[in-house]
Amino acid sequence: MVSKDFIRQLEGYGLTTANILYRMPDHPHLLQTFIWQEYDLAPRFPVLLEFLDFWQRELAGPLHSVTVSHSRLIRPAEFRAIEGEISLH
Structure with missing residues (x-):
C-alpha cells in the first residue's frame, strides 16, 4: 500500500516546517x-493556517x-535532460 505522504507529494504538497514562537501563559x-x-x-x-x-x-x-x-521556498537548482547538441566552431 502507498503511504499517505507519498500521495500528498504527487498532489503537489511539500514538506513544510514552521518555527512557532509563543508567549508563556503564566510568564508573558x-x-x-x-x-x-x-x-x-x-x-x-x-494546513498550517488551519493549525494556527x-x-x-x-x-x-x-x-x-x-x-x-x-x-518550494528553499531547494537546490533543478536540472533537466536536454536532447540534442549543437557544436559551434
Missing part, C-alpha cells in the same frame, strides 16, 4: 518555541511569530 515576557512539520501547499499553506487558527482558538499561549520553511 518569556518566549517558548514549538516546531510544527506537515505536508502543505505553498504559498497559501492551508486552532492554536489561537484553543491554546492559552498567544503567538509571537511564525517562521516558515517549505521545499
Whole structure:
C-alpha cells in the first residue's frame, strides 16, 4: 500500500516546517518555541493556517511569530535532460 505522504507529494504538497514562537501563559515576557512539520501547499499553506487558527482558538499561549520553511521556498537548482547538441566552431 502507498503511504499517505507519498500521495500528498504527487498532489503537489511539500514538506513544510514552521518555527512557532509563543508567549508563556503564566510568564508573558518569556518566549517558548514549538516546531510544527506537515505536508502543505505553498504559498497559501492551508494546513498550517488551519493549525494556527486552532492554536489561537484553543491554546492559552498567544503567538509571537511564525517562521516558515517549505521545499518550494528553499531547494537546490533543478536540472533537466536536454536532447540534442549543437557544436559551434
